[in-house]
Amino acid sequence: MPAIETRGITKVYGAEGSSVHALRGIDLRVEAGEMLALVGPSGSGKSTLMAILGCLDHPSQGSFALDGQPVEGLSGPELARIRNQKIGFVFQACNLLPRATVARNVELPMLYAGVPGSARRRRALELLEQVGLADKAGRLPGELSGGQKQRVSIARSLANRPSILLADEPTGALDSHTGSEILELFGQLNAQGNTVILVTHDPGIAARTGRQVELRDGLIAGERRA
Numbered sequence: 001m002p003a004i005e006t007r008g009i010t011k012v013y014g015a016e017g018s019s020v021h022a023l024r025g026i027d028l029r030v031e032a033g034e035m036l037a038l039v040g041p042s043g044s045g046k047s048t049l050m051a052i053l054g055c056l057d058h059p060s061q062g063s064f065a066l067d068g069q070p071v072e073g074l075s076g077p078e079l080a081r082i083r084n085q086k087i088g089f090v091f092q093a094c095n096l097l098p099r100a101t102v103a104r105n106v107e108l109p110m111l112y113a114g115v116p117g118s119a120r121r122r123r124a125l126e127l128l129e130q131v132g133l134a135d136k137a138g139r140l141p142g143e144l145s146g147g148q149k150q151r152v153s154i155a156r157s158l159a160n161r162p163s164i165l166l167a168d169e170p171t172g173a174l175d176s177h178t179g180s181e182i183l184e185l186f187g188q189l190n191a192q193g194n195t196v197i198l199v200t201h202d203p204g205i206a207a208r209t210g211r212q213v214e215l216r217d218g219l220i221a222g223e224r225r226a
Contacts, residue, residue: 001068003164003195004030004053009062011048011218022048024218026062030197032163035190037198037206040215046199047168049215053197054087054166055079067163084113088157088194092169094149096141102152103128103137109159127155131185147178154185165189168199183208 011023023045030036038046051057052064055071064071066086074082083089096105106124115123128134131151141149150170157165167186171179183205190196198209206212207226214221 001032002029002065003032003034003067004028004197005065006053006059007063009049009052009059009064011045011052011057012060022218023052023059026218026220028213028220030195032067032195033190033193034211035187035196035198035209036211036213037200037209038215039200039203039206039212040221041201044215045218046215048218050166050168050197050199054089055083084109085160086162086164088160088162088165090150090153090157090165090167090170092172094141094153096149096152096156098141100140101137102133102139102141102144105141105152106156106159109156113160115160123159124155127158128152130158131155145178146174147181150174150178150182151185154182154189158189162194164195164197166197166199169201170198171200171202171205179205 006026006028009023009026010021013020013022026049038049040046052059059072066082103121103124106127107120110120110123125134125137128137131154133148133151136144136148141152144152171182174182186196187208198205200206209226211223211225213223
C-alpha cells in the first residue's frame with residue numbers, strides 16, 4: 001500500500017473568469033519509506049501540492065489517499081487529527097515559539113495530542129538527543145543558530161512518531177554546509193523508515209533523494225530516479 005496516492009488532483013483559486021489553475025491533474029504515487037523531491041520553478045504548483053498532501057488544503061477535484069484512507073472528503077477535525085498523528089511538517093521558516101524553550105517547542109504537538117506532561121518531556125529530550133541538541137533543551141530559539149533552529153523544527157515534526165515527513169524548502173535559509181547537514185539528517189530519518197518528501201528549487205538538493213518529480217504549470221512534467 002502506498003503512503004500517498006493522488007489521482008487527477010486539481011486546485012483552482014478564485015472565481016470563474018478570474019481563476020488560477022495551480023494544479024491541473026496530478027497523479028502521484030509515493031511508496032512507504034520513499035524519499036523524493038518535488039522540484040520546479042516558482043509558480044509550478046509545488047507548494048500547493050505539498051499543502052494538499054499535508055492535509056492543509058483541499059483539492060478542487062480528484063482523489064487523494066493517505067495510507068490507503070481517502071482524505072478528500074474528511075472534515076476539518078478529522079484532517080487535524082491526521083496532521084497531528086501521521087504527518088510531520090518542516091518549513092523554511094522554522095516557526096518556533098520565541099518565548100518557549102527548545103524542549104517546550106518540541107513538546108507542542110504532543111500537548112495537542114493529549115500526551116501526559118512527563119511523557120512529553122521525556123520524548124522531547126530523546127528527540128533533541130537524536131538531532132544533536134540535547135544540551136540546548138532549556139535555551140530559547142533566539143539563542144540558536146539557523147541550523148540549530150531547523151534541527152529543533154525537525155525534532156518537533158517527529159514528536160508524535162509520524163510516518164510521513166513533509167519539508168518545504170527546509171534548507172532555503174541556510175548556508176550550504178549547514179544545509180548539507182540538515183539533508184543528511186533527513187536521509188537518516190528516511191533510513192529509519194520515514195517517508196520523506198522535500199520541496200526544493202535546488203537541483204543539488206533534489207539529487208540527494210531517491211526520486212525527483214518535476215512540476216511545471218501545475219502538471220507533472222517528468223521524473224528521475226537516482
